[in-house]
Amino acid sequence: MNQITKEDIAKSIRDIPDFPKKGILFKDLTTAFKKPEILTAISDDLYEYYASSGITKVVGIESRGFIAGSILASRLGAGFVPIRKPGKLPGDTYAFEYDLEYGSDTIEIHKDALEKNDIVLLHDDLLATGGTASAALELLKIFEVSNVMINFIVELSFLKGRDSLSDEYDIYSMITF
Amino acid sequence: MNQITKEDIAKSIRDIPDFPKKGILFKDLTTAFKKPEILTAISDDLYEYYASSGITKVVGIESRGFIAGSILASRLGAGFVPIRKPGKLPGDTYAFEYDLEYGSDTIEIHKDALEKNDIVLLHDDLLATGGTASAALELLKIFEVSNVMINFIVELSFLKGRDSLSDEYDIYSMITF
Numbered sequence: 001m002n003q004i005t006k007e008d009i010a011k012s013i014r015d016i017p018d019f020p021k022k023g024i025l026f027k028d029l030t031t032a033f034k035k036p037e038i039l040t041a042i043s044d045d046l047y048e049y050y051a052s053s054g055i056t057k058v059v060g061i062e063s064r065g066f067i068a069g070s071i072l073a074s075r076l077g078a079g080f081v082p083i084r085k086p087g088k089l090p091g092d093t094y095a096f097e098y099d100l101e102y103g104s105d106t107i108e109i110h111k112d113a114l115e116k117n118d119i120v121l122l123h124d125d126l127l128a129t130g131g132t133a134s135a136a137l138e139l140l141k142i143f144e145v146s147n148v149m150i151n152f153i154v155e156l157s158f159l160k161g162r163d164s165l166s167d168e169y170d171i172y173s174m175i176t177f
Numbered sequence: 178m179n180q181i182t183k184e185d186i187a188k189s190i191r192d193i194p195d196f197p198k199k200g201i202l203f204k205d206l207t208t209a210f211k212k213p214e215i216l217t218a219i220s221d222d223l224y225e226y227y228a229s230s231g232i233t234k235v236v237g238i239e240s241r242g243f244i245a246g247s248i249l250a251s252r253l254g255a256g257f258v259p260i261r262k263p264g265k266l267p268g269d270t271y272a273f274e275y276d277l278e279y280g281s282d283t284i285e286i287h288k289d290a291l292e293k294n295d296i297v298l299l300h301d302d303l304l305a306t307g308g309t310a311s312a313a314l315e316l317l318k319i320f321e322v323s324n325v326m327i328n329f330i331v332e333l334s335f336l337k338g339r340d341s342l343s344d345e346y347d348i349y350s351m352i353t354f
Contacts, residue, residue, distance in 0.1 A: 014268065016267040019267040020267070026267045028267045028268060030258070030259060030266065030267075030268070030287055030290070031268075031289070033247070033250075033256065033257045033258070033259075034234065034257065034258050034290055035256050036233065036250075036254050036255050038256075039250060039251060039255075039256055039257055040251070040254060043251050056213065057211065062240055063239055063240035063243060063259075063261075063265075066240055066243040066244050067243050067247040067257060067259070068247070070210070070243070070244040070247050071247050071250075071251040073210075073213075073216060073248075074216060074217070074220050074248040074251070074252075075251075077213050077217060078213055078216075079210065079211040079212050079213045079215075080211065080216055080244060081207070081210070081211050082207060082210075082240075082244070084240075087197075088240075089207065090193040090196040090197070090203045090205045090207075091191065091193060091205060091207070091208075110207055112208070113207070
């Protein structure tokens, strides 16, 4: 039996001050993913939450969202779809540009990545201000997918990223700081 | 029983001409990963090959190597470790710079990612000229890990990337073009 708790998972995440820039306390999940028992616990927790949801595609956001996103896709018997930075996906893509504190960023998804009747889980490792996740939802809207759920391993609740995501979605964050 | 063959997996990979630059025929695995039955077949094939190898860490190369790499880590009960482009890993890193056709590139790994006694599988989605994989092996040498295996989903054998990797390693490529 797996005795690893969410507190154990939370403790395995490393705080890195001033990354990627001064004033930001970065939550580093690599120290969690490298530990076999923690990676297993993360995978088990996500699987248990989504096992009966009928998910057909897990959409992971580049690149930290590829890790648990693809594990979950595999365990659920779903497909895995990447959302990437501009110019990284080789086929025809839809792109969405969104504002950052300074400047803007763009993310892309392949035009043939999803079907209207897919049941989609959007996954990223971390919810901060919600800018990237909101942009990813805009990409999903292009496909007219009606069944979308959202998952993060970590949610930084003090940044209120959840407020930028519509109430219509089921949002599951495994760990909240 | 899983009836998907390696030929089915190979056929699900899309050819993209002139990506990322003119003259290169890019093997696009996103069309394989998005299909549940193909992702399952890839995962099953890798699991069967490595099930009894005692692997403790799967090291995946950013960012396409994160997908099947993390799935395999999870299935083997191993940890997952990312190798990334410069400035992406937040903790203290080892870096290795390697030559490209024009210019150079650098990859990094966290200094606390591996232990000397780890049994390591280095994974990337594709072996082309072998430049990145060779550089990744140099990073692994810093940890003095003696037990290293190497895996690719696709090997482009006409580019002879295997020649740039030492004979001392077990190299398994699922599909060879």
